[in-house]
Amino acid sequence: MNAGKLPADLLARLLARLPPAPGLLLGPGVGRDAAAIDLGDGRVLVAKADPVTFATDQIGRYVVHVNANDVACLGARPAWFLATVLLPEGASPELAEQIFEQILSACDELRIVPAGGHTEITLGLDRPIIAGAMLGETTVEGLVRPEAARVGDHLLLTKGIAIEGTALLAREAPAALREHGVPSDVIESAARLLERPGISVVREAMAARRAAGDAVHALHDPTEGGLATALRELGQAAGLAARVRRRDVAVLPETAAVCEALALDALGLLASGALLAAVAPDACDRVLDATRVDGTEAACIGELASGEADAIIGDRGEEPLPRFERDELARFLEGLAEGPARR
Secondary structure (H helix, E strand, C coil): CCCCCCCHHHHHHHHCCCCCCCCEEECCCCCCCCEEEEEECCEEEEEEEEEECCCCCCHHHHHHHHHHHHHHCCCCEEEEEEEEEEEECCCCHHHHHHHHHHHHHHHHHCCCEEEEEEEEEECCCCCCEEEEEEEEEEECCCCCCHHHCCCCCEEEEECCECHHHHHHHHHHCHHHHHHCCCCHHHHHHHHHCHHHHHCCCHHHHHHHHHHHHHHEEEEECCCCCHHHHHHHHHHHHHCEEEEEEHHHCCECHHHHHHHHHHCCCHHHCCCCCCCEEEECHHHHHHHHHHHCCCCCCEEEEEEEEECCCCEEEECCEEEECCCCCCCHHHHHHHHHHHCCCCC
C-alpha cells in the first residue's frame, strides 16, 4: 500500500469488526474523525488521536492543531492534550526542546492543557514522529454528529485550500519547489501559511455553532486527500452526495502556484485550516458572517443531495468529483525520494 490513509474499503472492513459499546455515542467509522463518550448527566467526552508523519519543521505545532480541529468539529472545546513523541537515533537535546516548546506554544494559543504523554528515542526512524491525543467536552445537545447532515444543506468552506499541504511543501521541500520554477518569494509566503491564516479551525467551528446552533448539522476538517476526500467523507457519513461549484472553491494563490509548478491537483492536497460545514439553508448567512472574523474568508461552495454521485460543476459542466487514493503531498514526496536528481 502507498503512504497515507488506508484504502476506504479496507478501513470499512476493519471497522465493521468492532463490537458496539455501551456509552459510546459516536464510534469509529468512515467520515468520523473523533469519538464521543457519554459521561452521564448530559456530559460528553470527545476523544481524538492523530499522528503527524509528513512534517518535521514545526511538527509540534501541527500535531496540536490537527487533533484540536477534529475535537472542535464534534462541537466540543479542545481541553487536554497528550503526545507520544518518537525521535530518531542521534537526535539532539535541542530537537526535543524545540518540539516541546512548539507543543506548549500551540496549546497556549488554544487554551489547552498539556496533560501528559511519552517521549523516546526510537530505532528505525529517519525523522521525528508524534502521535497526539486530544480530549474535549461538550453536552449531548451540543454534540455535532457527522451523520446529521441533510439533503439540501449548504456546504460552507472557510479560508480556502490547501493551507497545510502548501505550507508543508514550502517547509519540507523548498529546493524541489525552486527546481520546478516556484519563485523564492512564493515559497516564503507559502511557508508562512502555517501561522497565517494557520491550520486551526477551532475558532470558526465554535463561532459557527454559537451563531446557528443545531442548524449546523456537520463539521469537517479536510486533511489527507484534500477537499475532494473531505467532501466525500462528509457525504458518506450521512449517506448523501456533495455537489460543488468549482468557481466557488477558493484556492490560495500560493497553492495555485505550487500546484501548477508541481502538476498537483489542489482538490487532493492536504487541506487542514479550511473548515467544511453542512448548514441548514436558512442559517447559511448567519454562519458565513460568524466565521468571517479577523479577515477570514468563507463561502458557500455547494449543497448536499440524495444519492452517491458526488459531483463538481465547472466550465465544462458537471463532472464526477475527483477521487484521490492518496494525498497529492504524499504522491509528490514519494516521487521526490525516488527521483535520482532530487535532494
